Amino acid sequence: MGFVSRGFRGKRRDGADSSRVPPGQHVVNDFPVLSAGPTPRVPLSEWTLSIVGEVDEPKRWTWDEFRRLPSESFTVDIHCVTKWSKLDTTWTGVSLATILEQVETAADFAVAYCDGGYTTNLPVDDLTGQQAWIAFEYDGQPLDPEHGGPARLLVPHLYLWKSAKWVRGISLQAEDEPGFWETNGYHNHGDPWREQRYWGD
Amino acid sequence: MARAAVLGRLTWQLGEVAELIQETPRVSSLVIDLPDWPGHLAGQHVDVRLTAEDGYQAQRSYSIASAPEAPRVTLTVERLEDGEVSPYLVGEVRVGDKVELRGPIGGYFVWRAGDARPLLLVAGGSGIVPLMAMIRHHAAAGSAAPVRLLYSSRSIEDVIYKDELAQLVAGDKRVAVAHTLTRMQPSGWDGYGRRIDGEMVGEVAWPKKDGPAVFVCGPTAFVETASGLLVESGYDPAWIRTERFGATGG
Numbered sequence: 001m002g003f004v005s006r007g008f009r010g011k012r013r014d015g016a017d018s019s020r021v022p023p024g025q026h027v028v029n030d031f032p033v034l035s036a037g038p039t040p041r042v043p044l045s046e047w048t049l050s051i052v053g054e055v056d057e058p059k060r061w062t063w064d065e066f067r068r069l070p071s072e073s074f075t076v077d078i079h080c081v082t083k084w085s086k087l088d089t090t091w092t093g094v095s096l097a098t099i100l101e102q103v104e105t106a107a108d109f110a111v112a113y114c115d116g117g118y119t120t121n122l123p124v125d126d127l128t129g130q131q132a133w134i135a136f137e138y139d140g141q142p143l144d145p146e147h148g149g150p151a152r153l154l155v156p157h158l159y160l161w162k163s164a165k166w167v168r169g170i171s172l173q174a175e176d177e178p179g180f181w182e183t184n185g186y187h188n189h190g191d192p193w194r195e196q197r198y199w200g201d
Numbered sequence: 202m203a204r205a206a207v208l209g210r211l212t213w214q215l216g217e218v219a220e221l222i223q224e225t226p227r228v229s230s231l232v233i234d235l236p237d238w239p240g241h242l243a244g245q246h247v248d249v250r251l252t253a254e255d256g257y258q259a260q261r262s263y264s265i266a267s268a269p270e271a272p273r274v275t276l277t278v279e280r281l282e283d284g285e286v287s288p289y290l291v292g293e294v295r296v297g298d299k300v301e302l303r304g305p306i307g308g309y310f311v312w313r314a315g316d317a318r319p320l321l322l323v324a325g326g327s328g329i330v331p332l333m334a335m336i337r338h339h340a341a342a343g344s345a346a347p348v349r350l351l352y353s354s355r356s357i358e359d360v361i362y363k364d365e366l367a368q369l370v371a372g373d374k375r376v377a378v379a380h381t382l383t384r385m386q387p388s389g390w391d392g393y394g395r396r397i398d399g400e401m402v403g404e405v406a407w408p409k410k411d412g413p414a415v416f417v418c419g420p421t422a423f424v425e426t427a428s429g430l431l432v433e434s435g436y437d438p439a440w441i442r443t444e445r446f447g448a449t450g451g
Binding site: 024026039116180181 | 432
């Protein structure tokens with residue numbers, strides 16, 4: 001038998017369905033905030049979303065144009081590498097499938113870039129197929145700036161640092177290019193079910 | 202020794218609690234002997250993993266409070282009454298117990314003594330912990346960078362590292378500490394007695410022409426307010442590194 005922490009019993013699953021909680025995570029009911037710098041605030045009149053890089057023609061939407069794209073509401077579980085998971089969170093956003101339909105690309109990799117300079121990298125395969133969105137509402141309300149508003153990437157099947165707050169564009173690339181946390185010790189892919197937290201996990 | 206040790210795999214290791222220091226009624230420091238510690242940078246954290254007899258495990262992250270130069274790793278932990286791991290680390294753990302952890306983690310919220318820019322540290326509550334690692338690193342390395350700490354606590358009893366901070370200020374003219382006590386101030390208190398605001402930031406923070414390095418750590422609302430005030434005062438957001446925690450650290 002392995003190591004046992006003397007005297008530790010634990011609070012167990014917080015009543016949550018353990019099949020929905022990845023290893024090393026615990027369920028929270030509030031919505032913690034983590035970001036590496038001050039919260040950027042960009043007026044919607046200056047906000048745009050771009051698809052650039054290895055595409056036949058770069059695309060750019062103003063806020064109004066972006067909001068006219070077909071959007072959907074969806075309920076997902078989210079998992080932060082700092083150990084909290086939040087179940088049944090409801091968002092509204094435009095799926096990346098809808099966005100990427102609008103460009104011709106053979107790129108295998110993507111880098112999301114953001115106000116404030118944050119970046120994160122993902123395989124294009126993790127963005128397509130109705131599993132990734134540019135979300136602009138949380139729980140029926142406009143997304144708070146501290147949670148990434150006006151719009152953030154949301155890729156709930158990966159740790160939440162991949163769900164870049166304040167996203168302003170996606171660069172499609174032939175080569176993988178590690179982003180902000182991925183060059184600061186965090187795993188390149190970040191699958192919570194395989195507990196890919198840090199380099200080497 | 203003080204080099205980043207995030208390269209390569211972070212493996213779990215067992216440390217032995219060598220010393221416990223009660224910092225405040227709700228906060229304790231665990232001084233841990235780690236035979237295989239690879240070294241850390243000031244500002245980094247570790248993951249702690251507790252295992253019950255039936256194999257149930259719980260993990261949380263805790264900031265390292267000790268300087269990279271210190272012979273042992275110190276974690277300072279605030280006990281959250283409805284938490285799962287912190288009531289064990291602050292209350293159950295005794296000297297001689299083993300604690301399983303891995304780290305160091307985080308390559309961004311770090312300060313190196315080679316950084317000569319004036320240093321501004323802004324702490325809310327136990328957000329002081331990673332900033333204390335920076336202050337201790339500053340002292341141990343003999344850094345010439347001037348340091349200002351603005352530290353917000355609820356009451357004088359909640360001020361972590363109070364005596365050590367006072368000694369550092371008394372012994373080093375490059376270090377200045379401004380306390381604010383938001384709920385209760387002792388009689389004769391000559392520090393601030395309110396929540397952080399623009400006037401306080403204007404009095405304590407370096408002028409923007411100095412181009413300081415800034416680290417802000419505390420609860421989310423505190424970090425949002427403090428970093429927002431600094432940006433409003435003309436600081437370049439790129440100077441400011443933040444670390445936040447909610448009430449759910451556990």
